[in-house]
Amino acid sequence: MNRTQIFAYKNKPPISTTEFVNIDEEEGIVTSIAWAPDGCHLAIEVENGDQARVGSLSWNNYILTTGGMDGRIVNNDARVRHHIGESYRGHRQEICGFRWSPLGQQLASSGNNNVIHIRDRAMGSSNSLTRWLHRFEEHRAAVKALAWCPFQANLLASSGGGGDHCIKFWNTHTGACLNSNERELLSSHGFTQNQLTLWKYLPTLRFWNVFGTPQASKLVPKTSTEPFANVNCIH
Numbered sequence: 001m002n003r004t005q006i007f008a009y010k011n012k013p014p015i016s017t018t019e020f021v022n023i024d025e026e027e028g029i030v031t032s033i034a035w036a037p038d039g040c041h042l043a044i045e046v047e048n049g050d051q052a053r054v055g056s057l058s059w060n061n062y063i064l065t066t067g068g069m070d071g072r073i074v075n076n077d078a079r080v081r082h083h084i085g086e087s088y089r090g091h092r093q094e095i096c097g098f099r100w101s102p103l104g105q106q107l108a109s110s111g112n113n114n115v116i117h118i119r120d121r122a123m124g125s126s127n128s129l130t131r132w133l134h135r136f137e138e139h140r141a142a143v144k145a146l147a148w149c150p151f152q153a154n155l156l157a158s159s160g161g162g163g164d165h166c167i168k169f170w171n172t173h174t175g176a177c178l179n180s181n182e183r184e185l186l187s188s189h190g191f192t193q194n195q196l197t198l199w200k201y202l203p204t205l206r207f208w209n210v211f212g213t214p215q216a217s218k219l220v221p222k223t224s225t226e227p228f229a230n231v232n233c234i235h
Contacts, residue, residue, distance in 0.1 A: 005044045032057045036064070041078050056098035058107070060121075067095030067109055088131065091115065097146040103153050106133070106172055110143035116158055118172045134175040140164045145187075157185060167199070 023030055023046060032045040034057040043064050047053040054068035064076040073090035091111030099108045107119045116139070117132040141161035149155035154173045160166065167187060169178045185199045 005046060031055050034059060034064070036078065037061065043076075043078075056095050056109075058098040058100050060100040060104045060107075065098060065100065065107060067091075067098050069094040071095060071111065073107075073109065090117065096142050096144045097158075099146040099148055099156075101148050101153055101156075101172070102150060105153075108146050108148070108156055108158075108172070110146055110158065112142045114139045114141060114143060114160065114164075116143055116146070116170075118156075118170075118175075134170075134172060136168075136170060136175075136177075138168060138177060139166075147185075159187065162191070 023044065028046040030044055031047045031053045032043075032055050034043045035041070036043070036059045041059075041062075041064075043057050043059070045054045045057060045066065054066050056067040058065050062078045064078055066074045066076065067090055071089060071091040071093055072087060073095070074087045090109050091113060093112040095109055095111055097108075097110035100106070101108070105121050107121070108116060109119070110116045114137065116134075116136040118134040118136075119131065120133045136158070139158065139160035141163035143158055143160050143164075145157075145159040147157045149157070154171055155178070156170045156172050158168050158170065167185065170176070171178050187197050187199060189195050189197060
């Protein structure tokens with residue numbers, strides 16, 4: 001079965017350490033990895049093919065939340081040895097993204113069914129599919145990118161896959177889709193461009209290509225070796 005391994009360190013691993021966890025081939029494939037905020041706990045998800053893979057991890061203090069291909073959400077308490085706590089159905093399809101808010105009060109999860117759920121930490125455990133606080137269905141492809149705003153706790157940015165081509169901003173207190181505050185956002189792109197792009201939050205306008213597609217090197221034209229050869233003479 002798939003396992004979430006949580007490694008605890010009495011002190012933070014030294015910076016010079018190059019390898020401090022070794023997963024044997026027989027144990028399976030590492031599908032996700034995440035450091036706890038304290039820097040002393042490392043979570044590693046291992047898939048061995050017996051159950052659906054778990055590709056999303058997110059820490060909230062000592063609670064590690066996991067989401068997998070079966071759409072289930074599991075909260076693990078890193079303070080105890082048998083750490084699995086509450087478990088509930090999160091999405092009807094695979095969970096693609098997971099992020100706890102900066103203050104740890106809300107959990108944003110996104111699925112392969114183009115849906116985002118916002119859950120409140122105060123909600124009790126339940127298997128009900130209506131357990132979310134907000135449900136966003138505006139994306140047109142699997143939502144694989146989620147990011148909470150560092151300066152506004154209830155502002156969430158999300159982006160879909162190849163059939164979506166947009167970034168949306170949400171007020172997770174009201175459930176409204178926003179486009180009002182003027183800020184900047186850095187997004188990463190794959191496929192043919194493989195670039196980072198800096199956007200204006202309003203309007204949604206490309207502002208700066210940080211890393212574009214590398215250009216082929218050009219031959220440097222021959223120049224004169226004479227000093228000041230390119231300086232116009234004044235007679």
